Amino acid sequence: MKKKLSIVDIANSLNVSKTTISFILNGRAKEKRISAELVERVLKYVDEVGYKPNSLAKSLRTGKSNIIGLMVEDISNPFFASIARLIEDRAYKNGYKIIYCSTDNDTEKTKDLISMFRDRHVDGYIIAPPEGIEDDIASLIKDGLPVVLFDRNLPKVETDFVVVDNLFSTYNATRHLIEQGYKNIALITFHSLQTQMQARVEGYAQALNEHALTPNIREIVFNPDENITIQHVQTFLNDNKHIDAVICGNNHVGMCLLKAINHLGLQVPQNLAIICFDDYDVFELYSTSVTAIAQPIEAIADNVITVLLDKLNTTNNHSGYQSITLKTELKIRNSSKSKG
Amino acid sequence: MKKKLSIVDIANSLNVSKTTISFILNGRAKEKRISAELVERVLKYVDEVGYKPNSLAKSLRTGKSNIIGLMVEDISNPFFASIARLIEDRAYKNGYKIIYCSTDNDTEKTKDLISMFRDRHVDGYIIAPPEGIEDDIASLIKDGLPVVLFDRNLPKVETDFVVVDNLFSTYNATRHLIEQGYKNIALITFHSLQTQMQARVEGYAQALNEHALTPNIREIVFNPDENITIQHVQTFLNDNKHIDAVICGNNHVGMCLLKAINHLGLQVPQNLAIICFDDYDVFELYSTSVTAIAQPIEAIADNVITVLLDKLNTTNNHSGYQSITLKTELKIRNSSKSKG
DNA sequence: CTGAAAGCGCTAACAC
């Protein structure tokens, strides 16, 4: 195991003080008016021997870790995976590393995770928060840690967040179905008190109300076993044969609906029109391509990281918070084709 | 910004030496024969004030970070995302956090990333290595850092790895197609010199050779823009109308093939039978369900993390390396139905 | 059983 060299080693080798080395390495040579000649000599040597400052020691000293904590609901969900990917790229480009974890929307797990991140002295937090986590987030903010929420926000906590216009999205999608001649439109989603889901339900309900149609909402309790969800969906479909269209609250439910439809041998859209929140490869390739509410993944990731980097780079703790709401796009495909 | 308390603070509050606190907190009370009464008092107080040792300082001192570096090809690829998810779970349960990154199979980027991880003193590495990274990996190993490779291995570097039986998988899939009556079977994949891809090509070729059939291999240079790949696939299909079956080298190519087939309006399997390496939600739901070579995701993740934790917990640096090869499962669906 | 003290490698006042 090769002994790692420290700043002292290289200071000795060069017969220079370690302070000088430190200044040079931190780009403060000008400021400290260190001779260009020395600077070059040091830089050259450092490069030669491949010296790397120990960032742990640096962090301990400066209190900065250059790590961003990213908490998504589930990294294996393509929506979150794509966002994570984009955030990762921009973070790395700006000298930050990402520690991530999946919360499973589990409040206790998330509390633990936040505590671990804190403990690790991460510089900033990007969180898709589960329910009931308000106090922990508020505590982070109170202690001056930059936090950016996304996908959903916490109305009781004042902080930056990036979300999409969920209410309008489902409102718009529902209207589209109505215009296509569907009258018995159901909404299937996971039960959730989170803002994004509440807004989606609300948008759906508003559109129906405007047309004097009756909402039919099935909220399924989330279960990690997909088959359970599929079963719930099938039962719902069987018990509500009059339904002629379904909107799904997210991509997971959407996938389960498609599988349920396959099992039941239904024709889309003849027997059932469908629209899903979140776009997904599958939807484009499904036997009847599926109309989807596509979230602007790149824009979400971009805004999230921009806001966070911004907070990280400025000392102004109280310049107010940014709430960013992005538009979605209704990608109309065959699964919502006119009834006639 | 609440001042974090340090071990000194709590030592003072309790009128005990910080050494004692340290021992108690590290579960060495017994060993040091500290009175049960004191232990309890300390633990109670620590819990009360919510003291958390500063893990940075701890790491600096002990040289351990309790962080595992995970390098996948692309976290937004469902294969890698799923594995990452499972690894993450087990790692957290064992007190390790994960820092991850996507290599894009880019050698230079990966070198940088490894250097960053090293710098961060991660305790162990889990890597799906790109080509040309042998020296860097070897250097990690030489310095006593535990490294587990997965998905592919580096023949020139002796270390632990977990892969699947790629050669047999495509051999078997190809034979299946032959048995179903297909004679002009092509293989489409990304160009790669990595072991997993070479083995997949080899398995395909062997099966064809055994039946005196001619291999027809199209290796596409990877391009992040999916449309380019789709275009390549379409062109290939157009230029080779005699082909009656295609095997795809991975899920990405598989997705592109499906999209190309949709554009061209081909019937599966009447015009073209298909089998894809990697299983994927889409394949099950595609208008003609797609036969796939399913990798044992859980088993891969499980073996990877088990091997790594094992190395992390034992000091024996040279107990030999483990090479684990897991079986895949050929999920026969409709896209490879008999030609007749 | 407990305490003093020496660092881990780095930064940044503060001297010179």
Next chain:
DNA sequence: GTGTTAGCGCTTTCAG
């Protein structure tokens, strides 16, 4: 311009 030095918060040896 450069060197001295005091920590950041923790672990651990060595004495009592």
